[in-house]
Amino acid sequence: MTEQIVFYGKGGVGKSTLISHISAALVEASFKVLQIGCDPKADSCTTLNGGFSIPTLSDQLLHNRVISTETAVTRGFKGVNCIELGDAVNTGASARDSIESAFQAISRSTIIDDIRPDYVLYDISGESSSVSLLAAFRQFPVKRVFIVTTADFISLSAANGIFEVLEQFADCNIPVPLGGLIPNSITSSFEESFIADFAQNTGTHVMGRIPRSLMVRQCELYGKTVIEASPLSNQAYFYRRLANQIVDVTSTLAVKNPPRPMTREGLRLWAHEWADRLFALENGLVTDGAAI
Ligand SMILES: Nc1ncnc2c1ncn2[C@@H]1O[C@H](COP(=O)(O)OP(=O)(O)OP(=O)(O)O)[C@@H](O)[C@H]1O
Ligand SMILES: [Mg+2]
Structure with a gap:
């Protein structure tokens, strides 16, 4: 059974870094993982691939309508499967059409059947409204959405906007797929309290926090995740703990009460x-x- 999980959040909150660490923790625990970077920058999977960017799906779709697992998927740290959608603006498509057609190309392909991943992790930036998020819901059976946030008002306002989108599921009597808020780059108990209070006011759940750490930056400069470069560090432990929580939350039944956006x-x-x-x-x- 493949669980499809979306990570979403305002630009720059640390989504790609966090998701790559979750992928690393999951492959380390012997799960099969496919990470799909949905950002035109195509930098989601870099630290899983020695700091190098990988070929993008958009570039391949320029030449072929159908994509194959061999050409679309790059294998990184401990065999984690990586796809970058890349920037389809080269093809003349709008951002909305490009993400939709890239998702369709993945749906039509045999990639999921060939890899049979336990988890597909989508790295979706909140910069371009909720277009990419809704496209993912249309194309894939998304089991959970986790919202990555830092402890600042703009990131939490963006999360509030996502709750408005998720509220539509409750209207349609579809189980709400919200997994929870993931606090990233946390530096103080004030920041924890700030996010916890936001969660309480919106009827949502906070997952394990990830502290701000220079080690993340240092390992990024080495082109690696902390789990690869410093596997026994405290920071690696925080990422592993979060990966465990994500596995637990994803295997439970979908949330009944939708978030209550302010x-x-x-x-x-x-x-x-x-x-x-x-x-x-x-x-x-x-x-x-x-x-x-
Ligand atoms: N817990 C952390 N501690 C310290 N630095 C961090 C942490 N998490 C992320 N960073 C750093 O923050 C920067 C931005 O991270 P990242 O590229 O993952 O953000 P993003 O949300 O994916 O951005 P975008 O929306 O532009 O794709 C990176 O340099 C990364 O190393
Ligand atoms: Mg990113």
Whole structure:
């Protein structure tokens, strides 16, 4: 049984880094994994491939209508299967058409049958509204969506926007596929509290956090994940723990209660309250972020 999992989040929050580490942790635990980078930059799987970019599906679709597993898939760290959709703008397609046709090409191909992955992980950037997310839902039986976020208002507003999209599933009586929020690059207990409170206000669930670590940057410069370059480090442990949680959450039944996105005014009010708390923290009225 192949579980299809989408990771989504605002641009730059660390999705590709995080997903590559989840892939590395899953292959290390003997699961078969296919990671699909859905970003025109085609940089999702770089740290699984020694820091090198891999051939993109868009470039191959320029020459062939049908793609084969051999040409489309690159095998990286411990045999993890990697695809980069790349930038189909070369083909004259709009961003929307290009992602849709790339997903269709994967659906029509024998890639999933040939690889028989336990998990397909899609790396989808929230930069271009929810077009790519909806295209994934149309083409694949997406079991779970995880939202990667940093502890800043813009990333959480983007998450709130995704909740509005997911609310449509509840209207259609389809189980809501939200897996949870994944806090990335966390540096303090204040940041944890901030995301936890957002989750509480939107009726969502927070997964294990990933701390901000220079080791991630260092290993990225070596062209590797932390799991490959520093397998015994604490940071590698955080990624492995998250991978376990993702496996658990994905194998359980779909969520019954949809997330409750905040209204624009509600979100503003919520932000204002946190600004007041930060003011208190900055001015020494509260000394520990954990207390707020
Ligand atoms: N936990 C972390 N600690 C420190 N640095 C991190 C962490 N996670 C990600 N980064 C760094 O943040 C930068 C951006 O990460 P990444 O490219 O994965 O973001 P992204 O969300 O995929 O961006 P985009 O939306 O542009 O595709 C990278 O240099 C990466 O090394
Ligand atoms: Mg990325």
